[in-house]
Amino acid sequence: MIVPLEHIIILAGLLFFLGMGGLLAWRANLIMMLVCIEVMLNAVMLVFVGGSARWGNADGQLFAIFIMALTSAEVSLALAMVVYLHRRKRTVDTDVFSEMKG
Amino acid sequence: MEQTIFYILASVAVIGAILAITEKHPVHAILYLVTSLFSVAVIFYLLMAPLAAAFEVILYAGAIMVLFLFVIMMLDLVHPEKGLSPHWREWLPALLLSGISIASLAAVVLARHGEDAAAAPQALPIREVAVCLFREHGLAVELVSLQLLFALVGALYLGKQPKRGDTE
Structure with missing residues (x-):
């Protein structure tokens, strides 16, 4: 372990909360929301790998790899939905898609 | 280093x-x-x-x-650089909430500081990681493959061009 686990968790927390703040600020643009979600998922993977290095256990690395597989599925579906929505309304603004508002 | x-x-x-x-x-x-x-x-x-x-x-x-x-x-x-970017007022609640979260994280980490005194474990060889992956988490591998298949089918369905004459 080259650095204490606290520093890795601080780095991952910084990345996660940066992604969270960006997600809250960019809530009108679908593509930037997805980019911010990527930052958050990357921070979660960093926590898993750091725990795996701290306790010498392979499970953390495996869950980081599982998160990568889940992220690829999520991104492909989300981008397909972005293409679909853009085809309907010619925009990626989330405020336009509000027909289900009661 | x-x-x-x-x-x-x-x-x-x-x-x-x-x-x-x-x-x-x-x-x-x-x-x-x-x-x-x-x-x-x-x-x-x-x-x-x-x-x-x-x-x-x-x-x-x-x-x-x-x-x-x-x-x-x-x-x-x-x-795309025009129009959809958030106004500075929309950054304020995001900055406030992220700042509170980062400050609480720093407080927790600083309060628990000094408990980390474990011997450094040696590096895991990839062979061991692979054995752990396919022997202990085989079900998870199958579930991930099924999920990728579902994502593929869903992306194909969403990306399909509508036929002429179809209603919206």
């Missing part, structure tokens, strides 16, 4: 993430995010996870980000 590299890479990752979430143009944001992901991949390598580091570069920075770039190019957004 490795500690210095870790802190340099950590600052690169954080600065790349900050630039990625404040950039107005989506393509520039994704390129900054790729920079951040590369530094996180090298951090994975320093943390004795070479398999995760390789997958991070190949899958995350290589495949997923290029998918983003292709979709942005395909959508043909006219002047």
Whole structure:
């Protein structure tokens, strides 16, 4: 372990909360929301790998790899939905898609 | 030496993430995010996870980000840097909430400081990781493969061009 686990968790927390703040600020643009979600998922993977290095256990690395597989599925579906929505309304603004508002 | 590299890479990752979430143009944001992901991949390598580091570069920075770039190019957004960027007033609640979260994280970590006194475990060989993956988490591998299949079918369905004469 080259650095204490606290520093890795601080780095991952910084990345996660940066992604969270960006997600809250960019809530009108679908593509930037997805980019911010990527930052958050990357921070979660960093926590898993750091725990795996701290306790010498392979499970953390495996869950980081599982998160990568889940992220690829999520991104492909989300981008397909972005293409679909853009085809309907010619925009990626989330405020336009509000027909289900009661 | 490795500690210095870790802190340099950590600052690169954080600065790349900050630039990625404040950039107005989506393509520039994704390129900054790729920079951040590369530094996180090298951090994975320093943390004795070479398999995760390789997958991070190949899958995350290589495949997923290029998918983003292709979709942005395909959508043909006219002047995407204009219009949809958040006003400075929309940054205020985000900054406030993230600041509270980061401050509470720092408080918790500083309060628990000094408990980390474990012997450094040795590096895990990839053979052991693979044995653990397919022997203990075989069901999870199957579930992930099923989920990728569902995502493929869903993306095909959503991306299908509507036929002529179909109603919206």
